[in-house]
Amino acid sequence: MATDAKTIRVIGAAEHNLKSVSLSIPRDEFVVITGVSGSGKSSLAFDTIFAEGQRKYMESLSSYARQFLNQMDKPNVESIEGLPPTIAIAQRSSGHNPRSTVATTTEIYDYLRLLMARCATPRCWHLSSKGEVCGLPIQSTTVTQIIDVLMSFKTGTRMMICAPVVTGKKGYHRTVLESLRSEGFVRARVNGGIVDLREVLLNESDNPLGLGRYEMHTIEAVIDRIVIDEDQRERIADSVEVAVKLGEGSLLVLEEDGSHWKEHVYSEHFACSKHPECNLPELEPRLFSFNSHYGACRKCDGLGSVHEFDPALIIPDHTVPLNKGAIVPWHAYGPAMRRKYGRKIRKFCDMHGIDTTTTFGELNKKQRMMLVEGGSPKGSRAKFEGVIPNLQRRFKQTESDHVRSWLMTCMTHMQCPSCLGERLRIEARSVTVESTGRHYSITQLTSLTIAELLDVVNAIELTSEQSAIAEPILKEIKSRLTFLVSVGLDYLSLNRTSSTLSGGESQRIRLATQVGSGLVGVCYVLDEPTIGLHARDNERLLKTLHHLSTIGNTVLVVEHDEEIIRSADHIVDVGPHAGLHGGNIVCQGSLAKILKHKQSLTSKYLNGSLTIPSPDKRRGVSFVDAISISKAIQNNLKQVDVELPLNVLTCITGVSGSGKSSLVNQVLLKQVTRVMKGETIDSSLCASVKGIEHIDRLIEVDQSPIGRTPRSNPATYTGI
Ligand SMILES: [Zn+2]
Ligand SMILES: [Zn+2]
Ligand SMILES: [Zn+2]
Structure with a gap:
């Protein structure tokens, strides 16, 4: 066994049941480590080779960096030479981030954020009173561009250049007018009408303009009155500069058009030309991250859900009269409270001229809204607090845990x-890219499946300027998506939470990230990547593993699967049996060499001299005591009805993504666990589950690794 740069040399490996074995593994090849369960394959691949690779990596770090990491014990091995940096791609990684999704794990989300920030168009999110979204593209214009636009109007066009100073705000705004006057401006436009500031300010009252107290007002300062002419360019440029400065980036130009003035709005910021209040700073990738405070929805902090008072819990019965306890949290807490809130209800009814015996169901829509949310009836100054604002205030003010937890029953x-x-905040959700004749926001992109997103990305429509910027970003996105499709994960949606993936799915997703990273000179260690993979998808996986080794990586795979073993460049057979009777290298080499080996069990199975016998007598299957699930709808399950016979071994099979894991892990397991705990079934998973009374206990045997502590054994682990 000569050491050269092309081998990894393991000497004296004695971790767990390994019998101080020494071996050389060729580098940059696809190597399968096989053997019966418990023979020591994983002890060699993970607990020796990967563990030592990790430890060497840690040693290479500065002592400063090391203090933040757990000390790693040296595995029980004399030495390992020629070991490149190691990366384990296990079935399950520890410490799942509950927010991680397929898109974030594969880094596709990071590239989508970059794409949205660099090559997408923000659109106005202004909602009209009819509920229509404005949708105009939001653009920014430089001062020079604004001047050029103005100069392009017909010579002789009369215009007013104005700067917005108050946009839709309540108040009398006397101080605003005074400060404009003191800065030397003569005219202002108030709610669309031109006023002379000197005249207005002669009125010494607080409200010189006679503005309505509760109405919204808009005021622009008139900077200059101009006539478009090439000779005037310098003056126009000066006025635009002044206006943009005073208007904090925005500018209103009024063009004389017969007897009225036509409005043109320009903005140095990204702003809608019709709705300057819909504006945003320059687009940045962090705007599209709900994990960043900058991009997260202000209301829910990026969680997507809120814990709030629910009208359905506050007023559960719409046929109960208001004075007889229709509003549960205003009634159910004792007589003193009933008196206090009885007065509030009377006040509400007086405001609307209705009887206190009216039921919630008899109120009209506006009255219901006011009772729940608060407000004042039209034309009245009287204010009603509203049930929800009242509960929110009490929830905030109370110092009693008891009251708080009682209020929480209404949330x-x-x-x-x-x-x-x-x-995401509205600004982020309003930025879109165009493809196949549709606009897609980043959330719409991530709600697609991997295959659908690939189609959309391939057909994305960009200007030539955008294309140049987008090209490297799109390349990264496409290569990851193409790979995910090639390992049979085309059906997964990008926003699927990582924790709901099957072990095989999440391993292949991490594999995709590695392939995408394009690293070379690495030793990848994988455990049974074929687990949960239908035979149809094996070939695609094999291609990937071969690809990784072809570009210059060592791929070490712990595997039983015959097809994988047969296609390996190099096979290491650990055994011959399990536990004490294993831990030796039975043989290693090419497939041809293994097949000729006399002692290798693997060889005997591969060359057909040993087979797993099918039982010649099958047990009778009875559906009398069966568990039947009806209308299961989790993930891709389409209202599935299934009957599972008891007291027999039942196999649930299908290609990857067909819904096996969803049916077993998310429907069967969850519902049975709930029923056994005395809870009702979760109706969002399926309509009903019958027959659970026929079983005493449910034991889940999943793919998560058995704790690697010396004292854990299969019995302590399964908790039997
Ligand atoms: Zn708009
Ligand atoms: Zn939100
Ligand atoms: Zn034995």
Whole structure:
């Protein structure tokens, strides 16, 4: 065994049941480590080779960096030479971030954020009173561009250059007018009408303009009155500069058009030309991250849901009279409270001229709204606090845990009303890219499946300027998506939470990230990547593993699967049996060499001299005591009805993504666990589950690794 740069040399490995074995593993090849369960394959691949790789990596760090990491014990091995940096791609990684999704794990989300910030168009999110979204593209214009636009009007056009100073604000605004006057401005435009500031300010009252107290007012300072002419360019430029400065980036130009003035709004910021209040700073990738305070929805902090008072819990019965306890939290807490809130209800009814025996169901829409949310009836100054604002105030003010927990019985987790569960602030959700004739926001992109997103990205429409910027970003996105499609994950949606993926799915997703990273000179260690993979998808996985080794990585795979073993460049057979009777290298080499080996069990299975016998007598299957699930709808399950016979071994199979894991882990397991704890079934998963009374206990045997502490054994682990 000569050491050269092309081998990893393990000497005296004695971790767990390994019998102080030494071996050389070729580098930059696809190597399968196989053997019966418990033979020591994982002890060699993970607990020796990967563990030593990690430890060497830590040693290479500065002592400063090391203090933040856990001390790693040296594995029980004399030495390992020629070991490149190691990366383990296990079935389950520890410490799942509950917010991580397919898009974030694969880094596709990071590239989408970059794409949205560099190459997408923000659109105005202004909502009309009819509920229509404005949708105009939001653009920024430089001062020079604004001047050029003005100079392009017909010579002789009369214009007023104005600067917005008050936009839709209540108040009399006397101080605003005074400060404009003191800065030397003569005229202002107030709610669309021109006024002379000198004349107005002669009136010494607080409200010189006679403005309505409760109405919104808009005031612009008139900077200059101009006539478009090439000779006037310098003067116009000066006025535009002054206006943009006073208007904090915005500018209103009034063009004389017969008897009235036509409005043109320009902005140095990104702002809608019709709705200057819909503006945003320059687009940055962090705007599209709900994990950053900058991008997160203000209402729910990026969670997508809020814990709020629920009208359905506050007024559960619409047929109860208002004075007889229709509003539960205003009634159910004792007589003193009933008197206090009885007065409030009387006040509400007086305001509307209705009887206190009216039921909630008899109120009209406006009255209901006012009772729940508060407000004043039209034309009245009387104010009513509203049930929800009242409860919110009490919730905030109370010092009693008892009252707080009692108030919480009227609250539910609801989809955030502001972002509708999309977690991002409105500005971010209004930035879109165009593809196949549709506009897509980043949340719409991530709600697509991997295959759908690839189609959208391939057909994305960009200007030539945008294309140049987008090209490297799109390349990264496409290569990751193409890979995910190639390992049979085309059906997953990008926003699927990582914790709901099957072990095989999440391993292949992490594999995709590695392939995307394009690293070379690395030793990848994988455990049973074929687990949960249908035979149809094996070939795609094999291609990937070969690709990783072809570009210059060592790929070490712990595997039983015959197809994978047969396609390996190099096979290491650990055994011959499990536990004490294993821990040796039975043989290693090419497939041809293994097949000729006399002692190798693996060889005997591969060359067909040993097979797993099918039982010749099958147990009778009875559906009398069966568990039946009806209308299961989790993930991609389409109202599935299934009957599972008891007291027999039942196998649930199908190609990757067909819904096996969803049916077993998310429907069957969750519902049975709930029923056994005495809870009702979760109706969002399926309509009903019958027959649970026939089983005493449910034991989940999943793919998460058994704790690697010396004292853990299969019995302590399963808790039997
Ligand atoms: Zn708009
Ligand atoms: Zn929200
Ligand atoms: Zn034995």
